[in-house]
Amino acid sequence: MSTNVLRTADGWWVVRGDRAVPVDTKAATTAELIADQAAVREAALSDDAGTPVAGLVALSPVTTPCRVVAQMVNYRSHARDSGFTGDIPPAFFRKASGSVSGPAQAVVRPSHVKFLDYEIELGLVMGAPLPVGTVVEERDLPSYVAGLVITNDVSARDVQLTKTQFYESKSYPTFTPTGPYLTLLEPEDFAHLLDLRLMLSVNGELRQDRTLADMIVRPAQALTLLARFQALDPGDLLLTGTPGGTALKAPPKAVEKIGSLLPPAAKWRAFFKSQARNPHYLHTGDVITATISTPDGRIDLGEQRTPVTDAK
Numbered sequence: 001m002s003t004n005v006l007r008t009a010d011g012w013w014v015v016r017g018d019r020a021v022p023v024d025t026k027a028a029t030t031a032e033l034i035a036d037q038a039a040v041r042e043a044a045l046s047d048d049a050g051t052p053v054a055g056l057v058a059l060s061p062v063t064t065p066c067r068v069v070a071q072m073v074n075y076r077s078h079a080r081d082s083g084f085t086g087d088i089p090p091a092f093f094r095k096a097s098g099s100v101s102g103p104a105q106a107v108v109r110p111s112h113v114k115f116l117d118y119e120i121e122l123g124l125v126m127g128a129p130l131p132v133g134t135v136v137e138e139r140d141l142p143s144y145v146a147g148l149v150i151t152n153d154v155s156a157r158d159v160q161l162t163k164t165q166f167y168e169s170k171s172y173p174t175f176t177p178t179g180p181y182l183t184l185l186e187p188e189d190f191a192h193l194l195d196l197r198l199m200l201s202v203n204g205e206l207r208q209d210r211t212l213a214d215m216i217v218r219p220a221q222a223l224t225l226l227a228r229f230q231a232l233d234p235g236d237l238l239l240t241g242t243p244g245g246t247a248l249k250a251p252p253k254a255v256e257k258i259g260s261l262l263p264p265a266a267k268w269r270a271f272f273k274s275q276a277r278n279p280h281y282l283h284t285g286d287v288i289t290a291t292i293s294t295p296d297g298r299i300d301l302g303e304q305r306t307p308v309t310d311a312k
Contacts, residue, residue: 002147002189002299003044004181005033006053007061014043015181015302019050029063030182031235034127034146040184058104061149061182062125064097067236068176070121070153071222072166074241075214083250090217090225095153095239096171103179103304107154109282110172111311115275116282119153119242120200120208120290124219125182130232136223142187144223150292150301151239152177152200154282157248157275162268177288178237180302193219195294198243202286210243217241247280282308 004015005023012033013020023043027033033040072091073079079088101107109116127146130136136144153170154177160169170176193212200208212218217225219240226238275281282288286308293300 001186003040003184004300004302005040005061005184006056006181007059007063007179008056009059013051013056014040015053016044016050018053020053020056021046021048021050029235030061030066030125031233034125034234037184058180059102060100060178061180062100062123062178062237063235064100066097067232068095068097068100068239069093069226069230069232069237070095070170070239071217071241074216075210075243076216077210077214077244078242078246079216081244081246081249088216090222092226092230093166093170095167095176098173099171099175100237101174101177103150103177103302104306105174105177106307106309107177107282107288108172108174109284109308109310110156113156113158115157115247115272116308117155117157117247118200118202118207118282118288119155119246120198120292121151121153121239121242122196122198122212122292123149123151123178124238124240125149126232126234126236126238128234130223130227132227132229132231134224134227136220136227138220141190141220142185145185145219146234147182147184148292148299148301149178149182149237150180150290150304151237152288152290152304152306153239153242157281158272161271177304177306180304183299183301185299189299192294192298196292196299197295199291200245201289202280202282204289207280208243208245214243215241247278247282284308284310
């Protein structure tokens with residue numbers, strides 16, 4: 001069975017129900033914790049009654065600096081929302097690790113961003129080096145992936161679309177809420193990955209709800225494709241794409257054709273004028289709730305609750 005690990009300013013904790021037991025480790029980074037799983041197992045099996053989880057302030061269980069890589073348009077439902085038809089070529093982009101934030105930390109909207117969007121994603125946390133040229137089969141996943149985390153690939157759509165700039169639009173501080181748990185997997189847990197259900201709500205309204213079965217490129221293939229050009233190390237993070245249901249959706253084909261006839265500046269003015277009527281973008285005071293788990297609870301990554309605020 002999987003093991004949930006929490007990180008606070010005081011160290012690492014194994015979560016057992018509503019209580020947490022401290023891990024006796026000198027690990028300061030995620031990579032060091034993964035290397036000291038004997039200490040994690042000892043905490044999981046200890047007789048310590050533990051501390052109420054509700055009294056702990058969770059930090060991101062993925063420590064930085066690290067590599068943060070993300071897959072683009074990797075769920076069929078998201079591809080439909082984005083106006084893609086036919087085969088979707090696999091694509092990756094990088095996010096600054098300075099965007100990683102805690103599971104209850106506020107998402108801060110920069111003052112120049114008007115269209116802030118959410119994207120729940122399953123994060124893979126590497127447990128072993130992935131050299132360039134590595135081929136990963138399904139049976140090999142436990143050798144490379146140590147565990148899973150909830151992530152939210154927060155996106156400044158007006159920056160992303162007008163600049164065709166993924167790195168900037170998704171890398172502002174607090175744009176990758178992560179956690180609450182690092183869910184360390186046993187080899188037999190990997191057979192249940194496709195049962196994982198991703199759910200994201202804003203102010204209690206369900207916006208995204210899909211299982212990994214909706215994925216286009218699954219984790220083993222994704223790591224193989226990424227390893228053609230990018231090495232990864234223990235503690236690095238791969239975001240594996242988001243399901244449909246984000247605020248941003250492709251315009252109808254007729255509108256898209258008309259827009260293509262306009263000069264770029266006029267096209268974007270018209271597009272964002274229409275987007276201003278879309279109530280699903282994030283605003284100050286909104287609360288984003290994200291969960292990822294299997295129906296039977298075998299794998300449960302916890303609940304992430306992040307408020308949205310404006311930059312002061």
